[in-house]
Structure formats: structure tokens, C-alpha cells
Amino acid sequence: MNTGIPHATFDETTPVLIVGGSLVGLSTALFLRWRGIPSLVVERHPAPARLPRARAINPRTMELFRALDLESTIRAASSPISGNNEILRVESLAGREIERLVEGGADDLKAASPTSWGSIDQDQLEVILLTRLQSMGADIRFNTELLSLEQDEQGVFALIRERASGNTQQVRANYLVGADGNHSTVRDALGFSRLGPGTISHATNIIFEADLGEVLRGRRIMLCYISNPLLPDGQGFLMPIDNKRRWMFSSSLHPERGERREDLTDECCIEQIRIAVGVPDLEIKILPAYPWDTVKVGMWELTALYAEQYQRGRVFLAGDAAHAILPTGALGASTGIQDAFNLAWKMALILKGQAAPSLLASYEEERCPVGKLMVKQTMQRFFYRTGSGSSSLIDDASLIFGYRYQRGAIVAELDSAEAPLAQHPSTLSGEPGTRAPHIVLQRARERLSTIDLFGRNFVLLAGEEGTPWMTAAGTVANRLGIALDVWQIGPEGLCDVEGRWYTTYGVSTTGTTLVRPDGFVAWRSSELREQPEQVLLDVLTRILGK
Numbered sequence: 001m002n003t004g005i006p007h008a009t010f011d012e013t014t015p016v017l018i019v020g021g022s023l024v025g026l027s028t029a030l031f032l033r034w035r036g037i038p039s040l041v042v043e044r045h046p047a048p049a050r051l052p053r054a055r056a057i058n059p060r061t062m063e064l065f066r067a068l069d070l071e072s073t074i075r076a077a078s079s080p081i082s083g084n085n086e087i088l089r090v091e092s093l094a095g096r097e098i099e100r101l102v103e104g105g106a107d108d109l110k111a112a113s114p115t116s117w118g119s120i121d122q123d124q125l126e127v128i129l130l131t132r133l134q135s136m137g138a139d140i141r142f143n144t145e146l147l148s149l150e151q152d153e154q155g156v157f158a159l160i161r162e163r164a165s166g167n168t169q170q171v172r173a174n175y176l177v178g179a180d181g182n183h184s185t186v187r188d189a190l191g192f193s194r195l196g197p198g199t200i201s202h203a204t205n206i207i208f209e210a211d212l213g214e215v216l217r218g219r220r221i222m223l224c225y226i227s228n229p230l231l232p233d234g235q236g237f238l239m240p241i242d243n244k245r246r247w248m249f250s251s252s253l254h255p256e257r258g259e260r261r262e263d264l265t266d267e268c269c270i271e272q273i274r275i276a277v278g279v280p281d282l283e284i285k286i287l288p289a290y291p292w293d294t295v296k297v298g299m300w301e302l303t304a305l306y307a308e309q310y311q312r313g314r315v316f317l318a319g320d321a322a323h324a325i326l327p328t329g330a331l332g333a334s335t336g337i338q339d340a341f342n343l344a345w346k347m348a349l350i351l352k353g354q355a356a357p358s359l360l361a362s363y364e365e366e367r368c369p370v371g372k373l374m375v376k377q378t379m380q381r382f383f384y385r386t387g388s389g390s391s392s393l394i395d396d397a398s399l400i401f402g403y404r405y406q407r408g409a410i411v412a413e414l415d416s417a418e419a420p421l422a423q424h425p426s427t428l429s430g431e432p433g434t435r436a437p438h439i440v441l442q443r444a445r446e447r448l449s450t451i452d453l454f455g456r457n458f459v460l461l462a463g464e465e466g467t468p469w470m471t472a473a474g475t476v477a478n479r480l481g482i483a484l485d486v487w488q489i490g491p492e493g494l495c496d497v498e499g500r501w502y503t504t505y506g507v508s509t510t511g512t513t514l515v516r517p518d519g520f521v522a523w524r525s526s527e528l529r530e531q532p533e534q535v536l537l538d539v540l541t542r543i544l545g546k
């Protein structure tokens with residue numbers, strides 16, 4: 001996009017301009033700030049959105065928040081439905097139960113991580129991130145939007161507008177991150193197209209209050225799909241909001257046939273809800289879906305699309321801007337937050353002069369296949385839940401912990417390009433490009449997980465006879481000017497409580513594993529090599545592009 005901004009003039013500068021101040025934009029800002037990099041976030045809405053969207057954050061993403069010491073804060077703000085565990089398909093809530101949808105796999109997830117699903121409403125999580133950012137002095141501007149951008153070799157020029165006053169400003173940034181959602185201005189500016197099924201349908205978002213205690217019959221419902229010929233397209237769903245009287249009801253809407261949410265009167269909504277609940281005279285109060293909207297009924301799109309490019313020059317896409325993932329399976333926000341973590345550690349190293357700009361090319365190489373995988377797998381989950389049959393459903397544990405970077409900022413082993421994109425974490429053994437596995441360790445009297453060692457810096461883990469690697473690590477880190485944490489697993493260092501480290505990480509007592517700041521294995525040597533210092537220097541130089 002070329003706006004003819006005069007390059008020599010700009011009103012302010014920032015290392016990173018983040019467009020979109022929802023979950024992924026705020027996460028990007030926080031992950032950068034935690035690494036000492038300030039940014040400017042611009043968000044079109046006047047305040048954090050209060051929409052009933054993500055309610056579950058997957059355990060891999062919770063591991064990232066755990067690294068920032070946010071896990072307990074997130075758990076303390078648990079969603080009111082955190083104790084609910086039933087997903088049903090019914091004719092109506094009061095009527096016949098067609099099936100209970102069991103997706104299982106909880107034990108596999110438990111075995112793979114020191115943490116678990118986070119049950120928190122998206123609006124609450126956004127407030128937590130925002131509060132943390134504000135306490136760190138972050139610059140987050142609501143009611144401000146990106147109008148246009150252009151870039152040159154040295155940076156990005158962006159034109160932003162404060163919506164209340166209409167004032168525009170030119171911002172110069174080293175990098176720009178488009179975390180601006182499914183209808184991304186940044187993606188359009190870059191001219192990136194998307195692939196995938198597209199917008200599958202539109203649905204209403206009707207918030208209401210009613211007493212459903214009697215029809216619930218003690219069931220603790222997370223989500224209830226309604227299959228009933230009296231509803232539009234014969235389907236809808238009910239979801240508790242506050243686990244008391246407030247609910248969300250959603251049914252099909254067809255804008256392509258001229259159907260408009262504006263035309264859905266309270267009476268019309270009440271009629272549909274009574275069918276879904278199965279109580280013809282139920283007392284119902286319809287509430288506005290969005291506080292700032294003049295129309296009571298909200299609308300959302302079910303879209304499954306992925307971009308095939310995430311980067312052009314100094315501009316990047318993250319979150320829904322890069323991959324619009326169906327809500328089924330609760331993977332959209334989590335995948336976007338993982339994008340943000342991946343991007344932030346790389347950008348921070350570059351902005352601190354510790355890595356070459358070429359490191360950022362690995363962001364697209366790594367995250368693009370993951371975005372595509374998640375879009376496709378949530379489609380499979382959608383088919384499964386709507387009873388239309390799914391052919392290639394990958395289990396949750398493989399999808400959440402077992403995906404692999406086949407290329408990128410890793411020193412891959414010979415067969416990694418042939419390896420599956422996702423496999424069960426119990427079948428992985430520390431291969432470069434996979435998430436470094438969780439094993440239980442003990443330090444003095446404290447129990448911890450390997451996962452607790454990762455997040456901030458590169459980490460070198462050495463076996464009990466791997467001291468030469470540890471010595472080499474100190475020298476190489478000094479030489480490259482990077483922070484490299486070093487741990488020995490064994491009696492002299494961290495105790496391998498369950499005796500699983502060597503097999504789980506695929507190294508011998510003289511071997512070592514290098515883990516990246518995002519907890520993915522960068523490289524390993526199963527045993528001691530000649531000139532360990534040179535070996536490690538070559539590896540890190542290759543990864544950092546220095």
C-alpha cells in the first residue's frame with residue numbers, strides 16, 4: 001500500500017507498532033515488553049471488547065503465560081463455567097438428549113505438561129494482559145486505527161488516526177505486527193490472499209436472561225448444540241455466560257439472502273430461544289450483545305481460512321489476521337498467542353542486536369504450517385460435533401503438544417522433513433523442531449518441570465557427563481553476547497525424579513540439548529563431540545543468523 005507519506009517526516013517512533021489491541025495484539029505487546037522491548041498498540045475499539053468469545057486457553061499456551069508468572073492470576077479469574085464439563089446435542093434443553101460429545105484425551109494432556117487448560121473468558125484475559133502491560137508503562141491507544149502503511153529497507157511508516165478527534169499521525173516503526181483479526185487491514189495492505197473453506201456461515205449472538213434451573217436437571221453444560229427443525233437451518237446452540245441466569249443463544253443467519261440482525265426483534269429472539277430451551281412460555285429478557293451497539297442482536301462469522309504468507313519485509317501477521325480458525329476445539333486464540341510468543345523472542349533478539357534480521361524469516365516458516373493445520377483440524381472437529389462425520393481428526397494432545405517445526409530456527413536432523421507435522425507427544429523424544437518435553441525435576445526441595453526452565457533465554461541442558469558442553473556454553477554465550485542458561489540433569493544438578501530425561505530427550509549421559517526461548521528444541525547432540533565449543537558456536541550462529 002503506498003500512501004505517499006513523505007518519508008522524512010513522522011510524528012513519533014516505536015520499535016514495534018502493533019495493530020489490534022485484542023488478545024493477540026496485547027499478548028505480542030506483553031511478550032515484547034517482558035523482553036525489554038517497548039511497542040505502540042493501536043486498537044480501533046474504544047475499550048477492550050466485551051464479547052463472549054474464547055473461554056478456554058489450551059495448556060501449551062498456558063505454559064507460555066506460566067513463564068511470565070501469569071498462570072495463577074489467570075486461574076484466579078476463572079470463567080464462571082470453569083466447573084462445567086458437558087457438551088451435548090439435544091432436540092431442546094428440556095427435551096430429548098441426542099448425544100453427549102466426548103472428546104477425551106484429558107489424561108494425555110495431563111501427562112504432557114505441568115499445567116492444564118485455562119478456563120477464562122477472553123474479555124477477562126484481555127483485562128489481565130492490559131493491566132500487566134499498563135503496570136509496565138506500555139503505550140496502548142484505544143479508539144485509534146491504522147489507516148495505511150508502507151515500508152522501506154529501514155522501517156515501516158504507518159498512518160494512524162485517533163477516531164474521536166479525527167487527528168492523524170505518522171508513526172515510524174522498525175517492525176509492524178498486524179494482529180488485527182479476520183478482516184485485517186494489514187493483510188489487505190500486504191495483498192496476501194487466503195486459502196481454505198472460507199466463511200461457512202453467519203450466526204446470531206443473542207444474550208438473554210432466564211431461569212433455566214429446572215430444565216438443566218443438574219447438568220453442568222459447557223455448550224449445548226440444538227438440532228431442531230423449528231430453528232433456522234434446524235440448528236443452534238446455547239452457552240451459559242455467568243452460570244446463573246445469563247445465556248448466549250446462537251442460530252443461523254443468512255446475510256446473502258438479505259437476512260439482517262437488525263430485523264430480529266425481541267419477540268423473534270424469544271420465540272427461537274423458547275424452541276431451543278423447550279419451554280413454550282419461558283420468561284426471557286433479551287440484552288444487548290455489545291454495549292456500544294445500537295442493535296441488540298450481535299452477529300459473528302464462522303470462518304476457516306489461512307494465509308500462506310505471514311511476512312513481507314518488516315511487516316508480520318499474527319493471530320486471526322493470519323488464520324481464522326473455527327471456535328470448535330478452542331484453538332484460535334491459543335494459536336494466535338503462540339504466534340505472538342514466537343515472533344516476540346525473535347524480534348527482541350534482533351532489536352537488541354543479538355541476532356540477524358534474517359532470524360525473522362523463520363517465523364513464517366514455523367507458524368504458517370501450524371496455522372494451516374489448526375484451521376483444517378478445527379474443520380474436522382466442526383464436522384464431528386455437527387454430526388457430519390470427520391475423516392482425519394488428530395487428537396488434542398498431538399495438536400496441542402505434538403506439532404513440529406520442520407524448518408526454521410532449528411538445526412534439523414536428517415529425517416525431520418519427512419516427519420509428520422503432528423504426532424502424539426508420548427512418541428516424541430526431543431527432536432529439533434518439537435516442543436521440549438515435560439519431565440519432573442527436583443532442585444533442592446523444590447519440584448519443577450523442565451518447562452519451568454524455558455521462556456526467557458536459550459537453555460542448554462546437559463547430561464551428567466556433559467560438563468564440557470556446559471563449559472563451552474559459557475564461552476559461546478559470552479562471545480555471541482546472548483543469555484544462555486545452563487543446567488545439568490543428574491546428581492550434580494537438577495535431579496531427574498522419574499529417571500526419564502535421557503530417553504525423553506534422546507541423549508546420552510555425555511549429550512546435550514539446546515532449547516529455544518519458546519521451549520522448542522533447537523538442536524541436540526546425543527553424545528559428546530570433539531571441540532564442543534566450536535560445535536555449539538556453529539549451531540547458535542546458524543540459528544541466530546549472526
Ligand SMILES: Cc1cc2nc3c(=O)[nH]c(=O)nc-3n(C[C@H](O)[C@H](O)[C@H](O)COP(=O)(O)OP(=O)(O)OC[C@H]3O[C@@H](n4cnc5c(N)ncnc54)[C@H](O)[C@@H]3O)c2cc1C
Nearest residue numbers: 020022024044054055056145146180181319320332333334
Ligand atoms: C464464539 C467464539 C468462541 C471462541 N472460543 C475460543 C476458545 O474457547 N479458545 C480459543 O483459543 N479461541 C476461541 N475463539 C477464537 C478467538 O476468539 C480468536 O481466535 C481471537 O479473538 C483472535 O484474536 P486476535 O487478537 O487475533 O483477533 P481479534 O480478536 O479479532 O482482534 C483484532 C482486533 O484488531 C482491531 N482492528 C482491526 N483493524 C484495525 C485497524 N485498522 N486499526 C486498529 N485496530 C484494528 C479490532 O478492533 C480487534 O479488536 C472463539 C471465537 C468465537 C467467535
